[in-house]
Amino acid sequence: MNLRRVSYTGVLYLCSAALVIFCGVPLLWMLFTSLKPPQDLFAYPPRIFGRYTLANFQRLMSDTDFLTYLKNSIVVAGITVLLDIVVATFGAYSLTRFRYPGKDTLANITLFTYMFAPIMIIIPVYVLLKELNLTNSHLGIILAYTSISLPFTLWLLRAFFLSLPIELEQAAFVDGANRFQSLVHVVVPQALPGVIATSVFAFVVVWNDYLFARVLLNDRLLQTMPVGLQDIYESTIVDWGLLMSGAVIVTIPAIIFFLIVQRFLIQGWGMGAVKG
Amino acid sequence: MSRAKLAIQGLLLFLPAFIVIFGFIFFPVGYSLWLSLTNKHAIFPHYDFVGLGNYVGLAHEQEYWWSFWRGVIFSVGSIFFQVLLGLLAALLLNEAFFGRGFVRGIALFPYMLPTIVVILIWKWLLSASYGPVNYLFQALGLIQAPVVWLGEHWLMASTIFVAVWQFFPFVVISLLARLQTIDLQLYEAAAIDGANAWRRFLHVTLPELRYVLFVVILLRTFFMFTKFDVPWLMATGGGLQLLVQNLPVYAFRRTFRFMLAGEGAAVSVSLFLLLIVLSVIYFRSYRREAET
Secondary structure (H helix, E strand, C coil): CCHHHHHHHHHHHHHHHHHHHHHHHHHHHHHHHHHCCHHHCCCCCCCCCCCCCCHHHHHHHHHCCHHHHHHHHHHHHHHHHHHHHHHHHHHHHHHHHCCCCCHHHHHHHHHHHHHCCHHHHHHHHHHHHHHCCCCCCHHHHHHHHHHHHHHHHHHHHHHHHHCCCCHHHHHHHHCCCCHHHHHHHHHHHHCHHHHHHHHHHHHHHHHHCCHHHHHHCCCHHHCCHHHHHHHHHHHCCCCHHHHHHHHHHHHHHHHHHHHHHHHHHHHCCCHHHCCC | CCHHHHHHHHHHHHHHHHHHHHHHHHHHHHHHHHHCCECCECCCCCCCECCCHHHHHHHCCHHHHHHHHHHHHHHHHHHHHHHHHHHHHHHHHHCCCCCHHHHHHHHHHHHHCCHHHHHHHHHHHCCCCCCHHHHHHHHCCCCCCCCCCCCCCCHHHHHHHHHHHHHHHHHHHHHHHHHCCCCHHHHHHHHHCCCCHHHHHHHHHHHHHHHHHHHHHHHHHHHHHCCCHHHHHHHCCCCCHHHHCCHHHHHHHHHHCCCEHHHHHHHHHHHHHHHHHHHHHHHHHHHHHHHC
16 A cells, blocks of 8 residues: 555545544533533533433433423424324325326425525414414414425425336236325335435424424423423523433434434435425 | 326325415415514504505614624625535545444534534533633633633624534535535546546536535525524523524514514515525526536
């Protein structure tokens, strides 16, 4: 191996190390902080080795409403994704396997709604939900979340359905299946990886949202996790051990989902997969 | 099955999506346009039509233009560094080396974190008296005394930095997907012609990335100019909100703090119109350049 080759490899690893430190160390810091006893937090210089404890997590469960926030987040995100995927699957199937006038216009309009930022939608949605008496309820926020996530779930599933070979469906029709049976028994099973990835993206959008929850929910016990965590930050003398243990818990689903969809992210089928 | 019947079946399948998209997106956006022409209070139902009054009022409002320029600084700054860092990282992660998958995973991760988590982590890392960043910089001799990163002098820079950290993986994901489809023969041909690595990047990679870079910058522009949570959360608790107040934050405060839904809607509509104009200009200049 010549010198050029060695230095090339050296530069690659040096840059990679820098990138890993840049992105990874803040996460490790979050984890270490959450596991440190309170009196060690402000040790200066900051330390990594030493005593570790789960006390922060215990305090988070007993002293704050974090579990309620977590439960609310799971319920709201879960129901939204379910609703989203059912509506989007029907819609995407319609856009890819049927012929009717105005179909392309519908697809384009769906894409166009990408341009409407949450800050544009939240003001009228708040006023409208207020009139319907649906503010401060999970039903109202689920409807709002479904509307902001549907355009891109629909668009993603459409791209995915388009990439499926049509022969299997034709065979199913020959065997006497109707459209609905074909969708449920042929298309969805084939598209399952795509459906899962799409669900994950929708889940992450809802799971991470701060704005809608802040505006639409007033009752503390209905609140979801991002706003809840922010409220814990604002309501106490800043207690980093407590806050970081909350942050760790909130991050766990993100890690799991990331592992599921990483393959899709890298393949990059459809840049529309990511928003925000 | 007849054609017409199939078409009806198809339309029926799309109906739920149609209801959601029109009922919950287009209708509210249209309603927002209407609200921006009224003096609607955020809660009380009664309101009057005021024509373009809100817009005229905003045009004369100092805080509107202040927020506009703060938003420009935040967006342009964060987009520039996101794209730069994202491009460098994508080029690195497109090379073949042992452990690449691991590095990719870590590098894409900040994007998946909830914004609140990103903000809390960095508020802790950047905190003035016990912050690890201040410790590190002092240990390295870069600074003499702890810097108040979240204070008035550095808040904007810190906010841009945090946004770059969170969103540069978006650029990496998008560019990486495109980089993987570049025909390797182009590089071989360039190498045979005696082009060094820099020239190969300039004459092969960059032209191939042109279109995706165009789209990425367009999307990032939309996302960063309409970003609410990052500037809002970075400044809470410090009383320094104005320093990083962009138009979305201004719209939020008008609507939900001062309860002026009509004015708030006008702010968000003006922002949207601005972005439309910006993207039309951007599209035109791209097309003109692509033709030459």
